[in-house]
Amino acid sequence: MITVEIRDKHVFLTKTVIDLFCRFQQIEQREKERGGIVLGQISEKEHRILVCRASVPGGQDRNKRRYFHRDRKKAQQIIEYEFYNSGGKNTYLGEWHTHPANRAIPSPQDIHMITEQLATNEMKVEFILLFVVAQEELFVGLYDGQTMSFATVKDFRDYLT
Ligand SMILES: [Zn+2]
Numbered sequence: 001m002i003t004v005e006i007r008d009k010h011v012f013l014t015k016t017v018i019d020l021f022c023r024f025q026q027i028e029q030r031e032k033e034r035g036g037i038v039l040g041q042i043s044e045k046e047h048r049i050l051v052c053r054a055s056v057p058g059g060q061d062r063n064k065r066r067y068f069h070r071d072r073k074k075a076q077q078i079i080e081y082e083f084y085n086s087g088g089k090n091t092y093l094g095e096w097h098t099h100p101a102n103r104a105i106p107s108p109q110d111i112h113m114i115t116e117q118l119a120t121n122e123m124k125v126e127f128i129l130l131f132v133v134a135q136e137e138l139f140v141g142l143y144d145g146q147t148m149s150f151a152t153v154k155d156f157r158d159y160l161t
Pocket residue numbers: 097098099106107110132
């Protein structure tokens with residue numbers, strides 16, 4: 001489990017999610033960016049966020065070595081499936097994708113994408129998470145419609161052992 005503190009919130013990442021991020025890391029230079037959505041639970045006071053599910057990249061995603069755009073339809077199916085199978089506990093929390101770099105820094109396009117996601121989200125969430133999975137670190141961003149607050153986790157692969 002990885003725990004990150006962002007402002008007044010604690011974000012918990014389960015081993016399942018870390019494992020999935022590591023599985024799709026862009027280590028070889030020719031590999032393309034990959035990603036998906038993250039799901040989980042928010043505690044009543046919204047100070048604790050459990051990220052316990054992440055979707056695997058799909059064949060309908062559009063991606064290049066430095067570009068990722070996920071398939072919208074498939075994500076919606078995953079959201080509905082997870083909601084149903086968790087008895088209404090797991091909901092959409094945000095987005096994840098890889099970067100072919102050591103450091104995890106969101107691009108201006110990433111910021112634009114997350115802004116759009118929050119603005120157009122049907123579930124009227126108050127914030128959205130952005131994970132950028134780089135080669136040596138993990139960016140965990142929390143966007144509330146005004147500010148992107150974040151934490152960076154170094155050597156996140158170590159949490160698997
Ligand atoms: Zn990116």
